[in-house]
Amino acid sequence: MNLLGLHHITAIAADPKTNLDFYTRVLGLRFVKKSVNQDDPGTYHLYYGDNVGSPGTALTFFPWQGLRRGRPGTGQAYATGFSIPAASLAYWQKRLADLKVATEPVETRFGDQVLAFVDPDGMRLELVATAEADPRAPAPSTDVPAEHGIRGFHSSTLALTDALPTATMLTKIMSYRLHAKEGHRARYTVAGGGPGTYVDLFTDPKLPRGLNGSGTVHHIAFRVADDAQHLAAHELLVTAGAHVSPVIDRAYFKSIYYREPAGVLFEIATDQPGFAIDESVETLGQKLSLPPRLETHRAEIEAALPKLD
Ligand code: ZN
Numbered sequence: 001m002n003l004l005g006l007h008h009i010t011a012i013a014a015d016p017k018t019n020l021d022f023y024t025r026v027l028g029l030r031f032v033k034k035s036v037n038q039d040d041p042g043t044y045h046l047y048y049g050d051n052v053g054s055p056g057t058a059l060t061f062f063p064w065q066g067l068r069r070g071r072p073g074t075g076q077a078y079a080t081g082f083s084i085p086a087a088s089l090a091y092w093q094k095r096l097a098d099l100k101v102a103t104e105p106v107e108t109r110f111g112d113q114v115l116a117f118v119d120p121d122g123m124r125l126e127l128v129a130t131a132e133a134d135p136r137a138p139a140p141s142t143d144v145p146a147e148h149g150i151r152g153f154h155s156s157t158l159a160l161t162d163a164l165p166t167a168t169m170l171t172k173i174m175s176y177r178l179h180a181k182e183g184h185r186a187r188y189t190v191a192g193g194g195p196g197t198y199v200d201l202f203t204d205p206k207l208p209r210g211l212n213g214s215g216t217v218h219h220i221a222f223r224v225a226d227d228a229q230h231l232a233a234h235e236l237l238v239t240a241g242a243h244v245s246p247v248i249d250r251a252y253f254k255s256i257y258y259r260e261p262a263g264v265l266f267e268i269a270t271d272q273p274g275f276a277i278d279e280s281v282e283t284l285g286q287k288l289s290l291p292p293r294l295e296t297h298r299a300e301i302e303a304a305l306p307k308l309d
Pocket residue numbers: 008010219221255267
């Protein structure tokens with residue numbers, strides 16, 4: 001399987017406006033797509049990322065107003081890590097303190113400094129201040145200077161009671177390989193490695209059991225270059241006995257879905273065509289983007305969605 005790393009991560013929020021403010025203004029990500037949940041068009045699907053929402057940078061949310069809060073824990077993608085420059089840790093500590101975002105004590109993990117905090121729904125986020133090379137440019141932002149900006153995902157941490165079945169799927173089917181182990185954490189990587197590829201399997205016995213709800217990750221998606229690699233990945237999963245969905249066209253990428261043995265929902269998504277397929281790069285995220293089959297219902301859909309500004 002020719003995976004290139006993480007593609008996007010999709011999570012659950014409660015209030016869409018609070019979510020939008022936090023990810024664009026506090027974290028300095030770009031709002032690259034305002035769409036709806038294709039299976040529930042009364043709900044937004046909000047996408048944040050770099051300037052174009054490149055694969056490996058796109059964090060997306062389904063905000064369900066009034067949804068009960070979940071609890072990050074085992075059986076879930078427990079924490080989402082972003083890559084920042086090694087020299088930017090102090091900037092972010094001050095910024096988050098100034099903005100009244102409580103942070104945990106800095107942790108050293110595989111030689112990097114990790115600053116952990118939660119978003120307004122309690123979703124676990126980590127800024128990984130890494131000396132590893134990461135040439136990705138952050139989103140242009142009036143809130144966060146470019147030299148300190150988030151460069152995309154660093155890692156996704158899966159919380160597990162037993163890492164072996166998940167590790168076996170990663171390494172035997174998905175071409176991931178063990179990168180390093182430290183304490184209760186084993187880090188896996190794929191392709192050329194580095195920030196944006198890492199999946200950490202975390203088996204701290206103190207972890208609570210995860211509960212679904214706002215503030216938890218819905219699924220994590222891995223990248224493939226093109227349709228041919230996507231079909232090849234699908235075939236490999238079928239051959240391995242995974243219960244994998246048919247290919248679904250999500251307009252901005254094609255997707256297949258399956259669960260890893262601990263129950264975390266995985267997706268494999270194509271790099272193409274990307275978010276600039278239905279609006280220009282300059283105006284990404286400004287208008288409500290709908291898939292063609294929902295376009296005829298635009299007026300009702302827009303009227304039912306909460307206002308974001
Ligand atoms: Zn997805």
